[in-house]
Amino acid sequence: MTDVRRRLTAAILAFGSLAFVSVLAAPLIGTTPISLRRVFDGSIPFADNVDAQIFFIARLPRALAGAAVGATLAAAGVVFQALLRNPLATPFTLGVSAGAALGAMLAITLRLHLSLWGVSAVTAASFIGSLGAVAIVYAMARARHRGFSTNILLLAGVTLNAFFSALILFVQYLADSAEALRTMRWLMGDLDIAGYGPLLAALPLCAVAFVAFAWLPRPLNLLSLDTDAAASRGVDVLRVQRVAFFSASMATGAAVSLGGPIGFIGIIVPHLVRLIVGADHRVVLPASALFGAAFLVAADVVARTAMAPVELPVGIITALVGGPFFLWLLVRQR
Amino acid sequence: MGHEASCWGLGAGYWALGARIVTLIAAMTVAGHALAPGTGAQQQPTRIVSLVPSATEMLFAMGAGPRVAAVSSYDRFPPEVEPLPRVGALVDPDVERILSLRPDLVIAYASQTDLLAQLRRAGIPVYSYRHGSLADIASGMRGLGTRIGVPAEAERAAAALERGLAEVRASVAGxxxxxxxxxxxxxxxxxxxxxxxxxxxxxxxxxxxxxxxxxxxxxxxxxxxxxxxxxxxxxxxxxxxxxxxxxxxxxxxxxxxxxxxxxxxxxxxxxxxxxxxxxxxxxxxxxxxxxxxxxxxxxxx
Missing domain, CATH: 3.40.50.1980 (Nitrogenase molybdenum iron protein domain)
Known part of the structure; x- marks a missing residue:
């Protein structure tokens, strides 16, 4: 017990400072050189202070969004891998991102010029789409089983992914070229949220999910071994599965509606963290969240500087790093 | 292994689709077009199918509107195209429909290589498009006019276009x-x-x-x-x-x-x-x- 606490403290200190440093450093890095002294120089009116505008309007919300999305996707990845007892599960395995993508595609091609609670129609529609996918998958998993069948959950998720991607292709095919380009851009992930509105809309949902995540590690440790063994040790298996499923799905939906379906974070980060701190979820979950934040913030710095002034989609960076890593993981597992 | 593999199916689909769309966009949007002569018989065509909205507008501008038999699904101008049959567009040209209209000239994007090959095989003369700048629009009109046998009208329309642009340029000078x-x-x-x-x-x-x-x-x-x-x-x-x-x-x-x-x-x-x-x-x-x-x-x- 004390050993776990010691490892937890060490992991939080190490990964926490990594996340902290990356969020602090990211707004200082970019294609336009800015002076920190000028940024915080109160004597210059904000409207004339380009350095401060770049810092507070363009870079800081991006870094914070990157941290929120990275932490959420990495933590949701850990939860899904334990819930599905499958090391290759990701936050997108059960169709949440496909539902979100379908919502976003529809909002883009229908040219919805609305905004709800300070977020654009695309963001709102993608979150609604993710909720739809969650509801369908959950109904499937409960339909023919008194408990909560993770196998049916997986199959339903995979089928839903395929079905939704067919619908997405259909919607994109009917869209005209400018809209098709925008839908494609959305699918590649983007953290340039230009302001704090979208972030503030997503954060409460992520916060609720993280409260649930704080309760999950111990039962997940037992669950990831064997549901029967977990039940015999007094774990309310169905309840744990339900909390894990809904909290991780909702967090994923919020993260995807904020930053788009940024791939590989939910699988690379948990595995890298496990290599470092071991398999205990009490350590892996918080450490993954912190490392996920640092990783995505760093990837986004690369995305906005590598080809400037052209903006690279951050999903391309994470995929370029994540693809080879995933293959390595597959080979190593055998 | 089934689920593990297919959870990436979506992602792979996105990238493949993305790559396709990038190619398409590169081939079609926001670019000026220059016309490049295709091959085929050189008699005056009277049943023209245009898959390229800007070419359709050029045909009408040079007085060849009545010879347009069908247009792309994106054509909205001039109003005379409204009742004309639609034969798809860059991504989804309807070859059967085009053939059934028995055109004697089809104007298509140069990037529609499969379509162009099919039409040539069917013995239908084609005129293919390539990209360019603003200056290429007028020269494209002249090329198209020569191809359909109305060089004088095309010259008039192209000159009017150049004059219009020159007037705008002059109006902002200084x-x-x-x-x-x-x-x-x-x-x-x-x-x-x-x-x-x-x-x-x-x-x-x-x-x-x-x-x-x-x-x-x-x-x-x-x-x-x-x-x-x-x-x-x-x-x-x-x-x-x-x-x-x-x-x-x-x-x-x-x-x-x-x-x-x-x-x-x-x-x-x-x-x-x-x-x-x-x-x-x-x-x-x-x-x-x-x-x-x-x-x-x-x-x-």
Whole structure:
């Protein structure tokens, strides 16, 4: 017990400072050189202070969004891998991102010029789409089983992914070229949220999910071994599965509606963290969240500087790093 | 293993689709077109199928409108195309439909290689398109006019186009040239997925002609996605934003303009010089670029 606490403290200190440093450093890095002294120089009116505008309007919300999305996707990845007892599960395995993508595609091609609670129609529609996918998958998993069948959950998720991607292709095919380009851009992930509105809309949902995540590690440790063994040790298996499923799905939906379906974070980060701190979820979950934040913030710095002034989609960076890593993981597992 | 593999199916599909769309976009949007002669019989065609909206407009401009037998699904101008049969477009040309119309000339994009090959095999003369700049529109009209046997009318229409553009250029001569951001797309009600014109293509050329200095004129691309940071750094004096629907309610237009308030420090926003332009002609590099040039010049004033 004390050993776990010691490892937890060490992991939080190490990964926490990594996340902290990356969020602090990211707004200082970019294609336009800015002076920190000028940024915080109160004597210059904000409207004339380009350095401060770049810092507070363009870079800081991006870094914070990157941290929120990275932490959420990495933590949701850990939860899904334990819930599905499958090391290759990701936050997108059960169709949440496909539902979100379908919502976003529809909002883009229908040219919805609305905004709800300070977020654009695309963001709102993608979150609604993710909720739809969650509801369908959950109904499937409960339909023919008194408990909560993770196998049916997986199959339903995979089928839903395929079905939704067919619908997405259909919607994109009917869209005209400018809209098709925008839908494609959305699918590649983007953290340039230009302001704090979208972030503030997503954060409460992520916060609720993280409260649930704080309760999950111990039962997940037992669950990831064997549901029967977990039940015999007094774990309310169905309840744990339900909390894990809904909290991780909702967090994923919020993260995807904020930053788009940024791939590989939910699988690379948990595995890298496990290599470092071991398999205990009490350590892996918080450490993954912190490392996920640092990783995505760093990837986004690369995305906005590598080809400037052209903006690279951050999903391309994470995929370029994540693809080879995933293959390595597959080979190593055998 | 089944699930593990298929959980990536979606991702793989996205990338493949993405790659396809990139190719398509590169092949079709916001570029001027230049006409390149294709092969085939050279008698005067009387049943022309046009898969290229700008070529359709050119045909009508040179008085060959009555010879147009069918158009693409994107054609909306001139109003005479309304009742004509539709035969698909760049991505989805309907070969059966085209063949059934028994055309004696099909105008298609040069990138539609499969379609062009099929038509040639069927013995149907084709005329293929290639990209270019603003200057290529007039020369493209002359080429097309020669191909369909109306060189004099084509010359007249091309000269009118060049005269119209020259008038706009003359009208802004000597005026200050505001540093202008030309936005060609973004997510409605937010500044996300901002797509802007780089230093290539007919839209950039039109902006230059209408008296604006493109803030991204030094980037050798037609269009690109940029971050809000870059816009803050570029500090444009005017933001010109193109919307391809023919009009919008005053309310929608105001709401979309207000989105720019997120960047209060940009001179264009501070000085109320964010201009939204609406119109289907904004995407068509055809004879109506004169209208676009005038609209740009007015918006920059």
């Amino acid at each position: 005026r200050p040239r505001p540093r202008t951001l030309l936005v060609i797309g973004r997510e409605p009600q937010s500044l996300r997925a901002l797509s802007v014109s780089g230093g290539f293509g007919f839209l950039h050329d039109l902006l230059d002609l209408a008296g604006g200095d493109n803030v991204f004129g030094d980037v050798k691309r037609e269009s690109m996605m940029v971050a809000t940071e870059t816009i803050l750094a570029k500090q444009p004096d005017v933001i010109l934003e193109l919307h391809y629907s023919d009009s919008a309610s005053r309310e929608t237009e105001a709401r979309e303009r207000d989105v720019w308030a997120l960047l209060p420090g940009v001179p264009a926003v501070r000085n109320g010089r964010v201009r939204l332009l609406y119109g289907g002609e904004l995407v068509v590099p055809g004879p109506r670029v004169v209208l676009t040039a005038r609209a740009f010049a007015r918006a920059l004033r």
